[in-house]
Amino acid sequence: MNHDDVLLNVRGLKTYFYTLDGIAKAVDGMSFYLDKGETLAIVGESGCGKSITALSIMGLVPQPAGKIVNGKIYLNNDDILEYPESKMQDIRGDKIAMIFQEPMTSLNPLMTVGSQISEMILRHRRVTKKESWERSVSMLEKVQIPSPGRRAKDYPHQLSGGMRQRVMIAIALSCNPQILIADEPTTALDVTIQAQILDLMLRLKQDYETSILMITHDLGVVAEVAQRIIVMYAGKIIEEGNVFSIFENPRHPYTKALLKSIPKFGNRTEHGREPLQEITGIVPNLYKLGSGCSFCPRCKEAMDICKIKDVGLTDLGNGHRVRCLLCKSKREE
Amino acid sequence: MLAYTVRRLLQFIPTIIGISLIMFCLLNVLPGNAALMAGGKRELSPELIEKMKKDWGLDKPLYVRYLIYMKDLAHGDLGQSFLRQEKVNDLLASRIWPTLRLAVSAMVIALTIGIPLGFFSALRQGTWGDSASMIVAVSGVAMPQFWLGLLLMLLFSAKMNWFPTSGYGDGDFIHLVLPAITLGLGSMALLARTTRAAVLEVLEEDFIRTARSKGLSRFLINRRHVFQNTLVLILTTAGLQFGSLIGQTVIVEKLFSWPGLGSLLVDSIFLRDIPVVQGGILMIILAFLIVNLVVDLLYCVIDPRIKYQ
């Protein structure tokens, strides 16, 4: 890694779940970095381990089943996995903040939204209650909630889904974090609202100079906001690169299939539209991963050897890396 | 909210009428029985029985008696005891304070021990402390109260001599201890279980994860986010428990010779003093209805999502 401005550096992260049914390797050796001011997207189907990756960084892996068994997470060159819980609590919200998928349930129904913002400010900043309240109101204003002074006294059920997600963003940004982790921030919202929220996030990102780790299954969202993309499958990175190389020149069969499964504007032939392709098969059972490539059962280009031989990431240059024997053999030829 | 309260209070009226109708029918379908029972095993002359019937108004047809009863009830008059030279109102009034004292003390025990125990258990889920308190809770639910009372008497009165066996004393605290524990333990156990389940449910909520992502300490999260949301979930159970406590005073009062509504009710059942039985049961049901109303109003206070029109 030859950057000087790496903010977050994840090395060989393994987060496993120990349950009655066995061990689920939700995150199985993830290594990636996030630069200052960058937006990195982690893309994958649900259950591929992308949310667990985010929770591992936050130190919020569901207990007691989940456990980080290996790896290092450097924040400003400090391994935060070594931190005790109390120090981790200082980091959460202050250095790394997170927005969750479900705006309907992610706010406490019995507290006003204003006090849910100000409790975060009071936790990390030396301010009086009054100051924290004023700052909460100004945060609501920043996320473009009309008449923020009155809205601060509202309870979550009095707000729409989009408004609540704005409140979540206000909470997350209220202490000016270095990293904002957004776990499917727009999935639960209407399409029109989605665009507004994404716009808002990008604009605030500029204002606050925050790096964003965007977790999503929606490649449309990715194209709009991210500079770099990580495609995840069954707990592993299978392709990584900047937005252009991934969208223009996807190398992994899974990435190719993902891109073909989203409707594209202008993709028409004489016979009408090019049909959308679905990826057949299902997400593999994380309890029963074999030794070979985990995408192999669904892969159209699979070879016999794929079933047995696991493969490392192949560097294709320019930061484009891919985990596939097809690319490896081509390079070796 | 005031309008809601008034409307709910008005809704008591049809319920009370319905219940009193059912009870009146049940308790009065055997006319004259009360007179015979009142005489006990003694042979009464037919003339005397007729006179007693007349004195108590039992010679009139059933529907007339019901109408008279309802007319009196509308004026808040529960009638005249068959056997004691007292009005039912006065009898009940003299007995209600001991019962209320007992039931409220028992409820305080149930709440102040049950809820913290449930919290403790849930926050230490899977430890031996959790298992131990849940074994206590499951046992407490299955414990027959009169047996628990007997055991407590045996241990704390006979062996240790700490508390009196039974009786009301001068209404002092020391007489209250054993009956209140006896009455409260079952509810305590049930509340502990409900609280544990509620806390575990709340801990799974998304907003708890949000609170943790803010960097709040466990203690603060439990105090600020978990506690209130748990209360919302256990309030109904707490209300139902208080209602059933009032019903169960019958047994505990009898066991500890406590001069309350419950023992009056049992004695009157044996004596077939129908007006007192009717009045006593109506009283208990009214208390139950009021508790339910209070629970609903409390919801309004702690849960902003609920607004009663």
Place this chain on the structure above:
Amino acid sequence: MKDTIYKKILRRKNLVVGIIITLAVVFMAIFAPLMSPYHPIDDADLMVSDQPPSIEFLFGTDEQGRDILSRVIYGARVSLSIGLLSQAMNTVIGVVLGLLAGFMGKWWDDIIMGLTNIMLSIPSLVFALAIMALLGPGLINVFLALGFTNWAYTCRITRSQVLSSQELNFVKAAQALGYGKIRIMFTQILPNIVGPILVIGTLGVAGAILIEAGLSFLGLGTQPPTPSWGGMLATAREQLFTSPWISIFPGLAIFITVLGLNLLGDGWRDYMDPRISRQ
């Protein structure tokens, strides 16, 4: 498949303990004459009254010199039969009223649901007392009192099952094809409520046993000399300080039986639907 069901049941310790206790009590009730060392009523001998537990009388004797162990064993018969029969009656009442309310609708529904709400607003012990006040003390009367007090939940569940099944398209189709209500009742509704009703029933039996013991303790229930756990405790109260063993064993019997049934009912509910049990 069978193997995993066994495993799932065994994983729930509550359920296993509940099943074992319940089976033991049922066994005790059925084989009472074989298991008890003396006759519970006839073997009264004033020469050996108020004896503390010994080799001869494992649980001691009461004021009439009867063996308490034998009386406790026979007492299981009274408790279980009252509990089972009254709960069976409640179930029948609840299901029938629920079906009527659900299928007939209109004023049937209003009246039955009104009645159900009234029933739910009276503590069951108080209602049982009211019926006892009418009927007077006695075993049969206890059965009647308990058999009419605990049907409200069953009624509600049945009714809501009827209502929700009528929303289902295949039921609508069946109705359109002219299938009668009876047929829909047997094919759609009853199979769906068997599970919840068994859980309610198990817990109801436990509740009924507790109330029966309470009524007998008050002197309103089973009358002497028939051995019943609650009745034994009533006499024990008078001799609490002189012969405490009389009060310990019958109470323990009630406690263990109710505990077993509760564990069975709760465990079963957890087994059927782990989510509901949290509530």
